[in-house]
Amino acid sequence: FMLDSPVESTNIGIELRDGVFRPKEGRGKYPVADVSWYGAMFFCHERNLMEGYPQAVDITKWTCDFDAAGYRLPTDAEWELAAAWTDQREYAFGPDPGEYRPMNTQLNADGFEDELAPSGWFSPQGDTHDGMCDMSGNLYEWTWEWMEYYHPEWEKETLVNPVGPEKGWNKVVRGGSAYGCFRAARTGDRASVPITRMTGDIGFRSIRKVSK
Numbered sequence: 521f522m523l524d525s526p527v528e529s530t531n532i533g534i535e536l537r538d539g540v541f542r543p544k545e546g547r548g549k550y551p552v553a554d555v556s557w558y559g560a561m562f563f564c565h566e567r568n569l570m571e572g573y574p575q576a577v578d579i580t581k582w583t584c585d586f587d588a589a590g591y592r593l594p595t596d597a598e599w600e601l602a603a604a605w606t607d608q609r610e611y612a613f614g615p616d617p618g619e620y621r622p623m624n625t626q627l628n629a630d631g632f633e634d635e636l637a638p639s640g641w642f643s644p645q646g647d648t649h650d651g652m653c654d655m656s657g658n659l660y661e662w663t664w665e666w667m668e669y670y671h672p673e674w675e676k677e678t679l680v681n682p683v684g685p686e687k688g689w690n691k692v693v694r695g696g697s698a699y700g701c702f703r704a705a706r707t708g709d710r711a712s713v714p715i716t717r718m719t720g721d722i723g724f725r726s727i728r729k730v731s732k
Contacts (some may be wrong), residue, residue, distance in 0.1 A: 521555040522718045523676050530554040531636070531720035536704035549638040551723045557593075557691050557715045558582065560662045560724035563592040573728060582622065585618035586683065591726045596665035596692045596710070603656070603695070605649040611706055612648045612655035612695075622646035622724040623657030625702040630657075636698050653695055656705040660693040660713075667692050678706050690714055697721035 522530050532554040533547035543550075555563075559616045565577040568590035576590035577583075603612040609617050610657045611623065620629045622645035624637040631637075640653040647653050655661075666688030672717065684692075690712040692697070696705025704711070 521552070521559045528720075549640075550636055551639050553636070553659055553660075553720045553723045554718045555723060557662050557713075559718070560726075563664055563724070564593060564726050567591045567726065569728050575729070579586070586681075589729050589731075591728045593662055593724060594662045594727045595681070595683050596694070597679070599655075599661065599663050599694045600707060601726075602650065602652060603648055607649075609649075609707060612652070613642075613646045621656075621702060623654070623696075623705055624698045624700070625657045625696055625705050626700060628657075628702045632698055634699055634729070655695055655725075656707070657696050657702070658698055659695070660697050660700075660711060660721055661695050662713075662724040663692045663694055664723065665692040665712070666690070680714075696719045708719055 521532055521534070522537065523534065524530055532543055532552055533544050533550050533725065534552065535544050561577055561582060565579050568575050568577065573590035574588045576585050576588035576592040578585070608659055611621070613622055622642040624630050624632045624642070637658055643653045644651070646656065648655050653665065665684040667690045668685050668688065693711045693713050694709070696709065697704070697708070703709070
């Protein structure tokens with residue numbers, strides 16, 4: 521990630537104070553932006569160490585162990601299932617109601633114009649079926665996946681937990697952002713982003729496997 525410099529202010533909301541990374545004043549409830557895919561993966565790796573979960577991220581090869589119970593980035597398919605649920609909803613919170621939509625995007629009467637909202641600001645109206653907030657709007661979220669466009673023949677196949685191609689140029693980000701049109705926040709929309717990009721409209725969401 522990229523901290524503020526003497527000549528440039530970032531949107532990450534974190535500063536190094538007294539030798540410890542801390543939220544900036546008043547930014548503790550905001551999502552983290554200005555972080556690359558590598559930074560998001562590294563966070564998952566370190567969180568596993570701090571919380572004692574089996575390691576799911578290898579930061580020497582930048583790979584994931586999808587069978588491990590530790591934190592990692594979601595696959596593209598996992599992200600879409602979490603947002604669209606089984607009813608294939610248009611937005612994470614459901615169908616498009618028009619006018620006011622409970623999410624933070626442009627061209628939407630949400631009270632935030634070109635700025636981030638605190639995490640969960642639109643809860644519970646903007647939550648997914650399973651109660652997750654901000655999967656539509658606020659920040660794009662990195663996924664594990666290399667970008668690959670859908671193949672027509674896939675319509676006739678049943679794909680179970682696909683993880684996408686083994687290599688590529690760009691990673692998939694999902695969910696739209698405060699700085700983009702509301703249509704980009706639909707559950708089926710995907711954007712292709714260079715793996716090292718650090719911008720104020722991209723953050724991430726970590727997940728981990730739990731046993732039932």
